[in-house]
Amino acid sequence: MSYREFNAFCAALPATTHVVQWGGAHVWKVGGKVFAIGGWQRGSHPGITFKVSDIGWEMLRDAPGCRPAPYLASRGMKWIQNHEPGLGKRELKQYLKASHALVAAGLSKKKRAELMLSE
Template structure:
């Protein structure tokens, strides 16, 4: 997934905002909370970081091209970074990015989810 495809996909998710932070990284938020980051890769593929469930974190953490996200995972958070190949294909990345969006949105207050139109994600 290119950086442009990453940004296009994240922008298609409900109630997202985009900022450039941390040395030129594309940072995507929902309700003011980060759900995806693109940047910081020395390889030819952009580094893409996203939140996961505990089970997904355990499955992905040791796969080639993936690792626990620097800084975030070291603080006990379940975040994965795609940093090289083979990593995940574009379809898999889109699925994990959408799940990250849902996980972060689900952690927002009911009031904020309602205000942002995110209550449909929680089935409420």
């Protein structure tokens, strides 16, 4: 998945914002909280980092093309970084959507209502 595809997909998710920070990483947030990071270029595709559930963590942390996300996972957070030849586009999009949902679910009820995010 290219930066263009990554950014277009994340922009289509509800109530998202985009910022380029941390040395040029494409950072996507919902309600001010990060749910996806595109950065760490390897070959022609960026490394894409996203939050996962406990089950997703168990499935992906040792999967080919995936690894615990630097900095985040070392602090006990369940974040995965995907790089070539990791997940296919369809599967990666499903994980990005799930990451968005996990982060949105952690927002306060008031904040979710302000952003018009369903329960």
